[in-house]
Amino acid sequence: MRRIAIAERANWRELAAECGFDFHTLDGQPYWDESAYYAFSLREIEDDIEAPTAELHDMALDLVDSIVQDDATLRQLAIPEPYWDWIAESWRRRDPHLYGRMDFAYDGTGAAKLYELNYDTPTSLFEAAFFQWQWLEQQLMRGALPAGADQFNSIYESLVEAFGSIARQIARPFYAAAVGRSVEDQGTVAYLRDCAVQAGIECGLIAIEDIGISQDGRFTDLDDRAIGCLFKLYPLEDMFRETFGGYLPRAGMQLIEPPWKAVLSNKGILPLLWQKHRGHPNLLPAVFDDASALAPGWVRKPLYSREGANIAMRLPDGTELDSTGPYEGPYIRQAYHPLPAFDGRHVLIGSWVVGDRACGMGLREDRSPITRDSAHFVPHAIVDEPAMDAPRATLVA
Template sequence: MKRIAIAERGNWRARAAEAGFQFHTIDGAPYWDETAYYAFTLRQIEDDIEDPSAQLHAMALDLVGEVVASEALMTQLAIPQDFHDWIAESWRRRDPHLYGRLDFAYDGNGPAKLYELNYDTPTSLYEAAFFQWQWLEDQRNRGNLPVHADQFNAIHEALVERFGELASRLPPPLYFSAVRDSTEDHGTVEYLRDCAAQAGLHGTSIAIEDIGLSADGRFTDLEDGVIGSLFKLYPLEDLMREEFGAALPKSGVQLLEPAWKAVLSNKGILPLLWQRHRGHPNLLEAYFDDGSALPAGWVRKPLHSREGANVAMHLADGSWQESEGPYAGPCIRQAFHPLPAFAGNYPLVGSWIVGDHACGIGIREDDSRITRDSARFVPHAIIDDAPLAPTRIYV
């Protein structure tokens, strides 16, 4: 794995405008960064990222049934009591799921280490699935990358295929929703809505703030039409705390991601995985935090936290690094395993799961060891010495 400087495409902003990629710059700072790329070998992708992603995903799914059958475990994950039965029933029905992202620390040597699972509202999807592939094609055509350069990226095809599989399992009508004022979230939602349409599954956009509740407890749109299925790029734990959250269990709405993803989107899944697979090469030692003093070399994360907020790192040399944020409540502690550093850039590898298949990666890098919401997206390429026939669908 190498970080390699490369000339930007002179027309990349125009290409972004053509593709509807409106959040490539956020608050005046670059979010999309193509002044460099990360180069992998095929062996690194297949052995160190793709195969472990599939295995960890299966291990996580195996835990869901155990958790939803245990009041003690549901309580330990700080899932409100009023939603236990709803979540458990969602799992018993095997309500369908769409996608998730595993975040890894990986430097090209040795096993990738799992930082966390983003299995409810993962973002950076459009740029991983579409825009970085366009970058690869353009740079090959310009001669800035070898003609045999490839990418671990079948995310788009996998999403279209998965929506085709979901078409008969999602009660109509289908709506796609995000917070009204988030350009990035709306970009992700509109991309997913387009993927669904390519599979023949057509849905309507609605801001999360515009969803109402009928007199008989059904979720409705602005015309009081009942919502049958709802893709919501909005944290389930927050939705449960909303004014209408109490109506969720009896509303009849089919959520995407489903209610049982509340188990896997919770940082508490990390110590549970460690307890059941102690010593697994891709897992970091992790425990539920009891508030006692931490030894050197640990990281504390709230059970419900996102985008690197409210993370506290206690490093082996006794120094601390912390990030601010809105999250509080119970925490886990995880063994400190540093991200690799490339001249002050710290990349985090996000491995995408669509349905139950590992199908691509996206890389975000920060100027600090904590990957925050301001981290940049940097493309990647597979470049081996032996030429490979580049293909959009990577297996």
């Protein structure tokens, strides 16, 4: 694994505009960064990223059945009791799901370590599936990448196939929804809609704010039609807290991601995985908010938090770091394990699972050890070992 400088495509901003990548710059700061790329060997991808992703996904799914049947665990995960039966029944029916993303720390020399599962509303999808693939093809055509360079990326094909496999299970009308004012989320749902259409599924777009409630408690579109199935890029835990949340269990509306994903998108899945698979090489020790169990270093995370918000970190030397945000406890703690740093940039690998298949990845890097929503997305390539002559990562303790 290397970070290698490369000349940007002169017209990449125009290309981004043409394909609807309107969030390549956020709040005046660059989000997409192609001034460098991360190079991996095929062995690193297959053995250290793809295989562990598939195994951890199976391990996580294996926990769901016992979780949804255990009131104490659901209470420990801070899932509101009115939704327990709804979640359990969704799992018993095996309501279809689409995708998820695992975040890993990995430097090319040891086992990738799981930081968390993003299994309800994972983003950075379009840039991982499409824009970095376009970057690879065009840099190969320019001769800027080693001949034969490839990418761990069959995300688009996997999405279309996954939609096709669940097409008959999707109730109609089918909509994809996100917060209307979020450019990034709107770009993500537009891309997912395109994938559904490619699979032969008619799919509309609607802003979360425009969804209504009928007198008989059904969720409706702008024409007051009851929505059959909703792909919502909107956190389940937020829906639980909203005024309309109480309608969810009895509204008859199918959700993608399904209600049972509530137990996997919760940070509490990390100590539960550790309890069942203690010592697994890809897991970090994790507990339900007990600092004494993880001395000398730990990372504290709310059960419900996103984009690196409200993280507290204690390094083994006693240094403490934290990030602000809107989230509160309860919390879990993971053993401290630093992200690798390349030229002062801490890089996090997001490994995608679509339709139960590990199928691609995207990398984000931050000047801080905590990967925040301001982190940059940097493309990657699989290259032959002789081409990987840039410096390796340094671990910052």
